[in-house]
Amino acid sequence: MQHESDKKPIQLPPFKAIQAFEQAARFGNVARAAEQLNLTPSAVSHQIANLESLIGRPLFLRTAKGVTLTPAGEQYLRDVSGALQSLAIATERAGSATSSDYLRLHSAPSFGLLWLLPRLEQFRASHPDIQINLSCSYESLHFGRNQIDLDIRHGYPNWPSLEVRTIRHEQLTVLASPSLLARAPIQEPQELLRQNLILSEAALVQWPQWFAQQGLSLPEAPYALSFDRSYMSLEAASHGFGFALESSLLSQDYVSQGRLVPVFEKRLRSSVSAHHLVFPRTHAELPRVRRFLEWMQQQLGHDFNY
Structure with missing residues (x-):
């Protein structure tokens, strides 16, 4: 009978080897x-x-262009990423008594500016013990290296090693300023073919797809304006420069303030899943992240009323 003391100890790989593997992957x-x-x-x-x-198995396939993970390497990366995040969290907790109350957020720029920033004071009022750092860019930052607790990303969700919580009920809708609608009242989608249109290049559904959904071809005239940021498209539309096809989530405050008006009823909107709360699974154990996620859920439950 084998005793516990006779069992072969588990051999841990050198940390430098784990780092080399993770970075190469x-x-x-x-x-x-x-x-x-x-x-x-x-x-x-x-x-x-x-x-x-x-390990006894290859983790990479070597090619002239670089390295790609084998199936064993993909599984090992998922397991190791979680362990590295746990180690980072443990180190942070041991190193500072106050760091656990410092929430570090990264966001896609338009979401950060148009939706999150106006509501952060509400979060601070209900969670005064949590300090907030918010950075914005379209980069997908590295959580450990860039010291990010939670990322709000825009696009198609393709982050298999991370926890992804998609913001639901977002729609792409045609919007215009009240002054523009007074000058050019619109009743049917085909009437937009003769109007100035603002193109949001970052939107997942753009004018070509929207017109196709209505059984219409694209207008012959070029777009009046095009922007690579939703906040610029919405701001231009609020000044009456043209009609915008934009997110109901990002445009919510514009509509509630009367600066923009939805042109059509809900049946002519396009549902999208464009914004996602993304974080390493181990970060859900952090009280500051858990409290922020609960607050986000409460806030989003009150949105999408128009």
């Missing part, structure tokens, strides 16, 4: 991983080879 390139780790490419390759030897 992230970039798909050993040279890029070496640059991030301040090592030589041969040193990174050596660490990965040692890790594969320890």
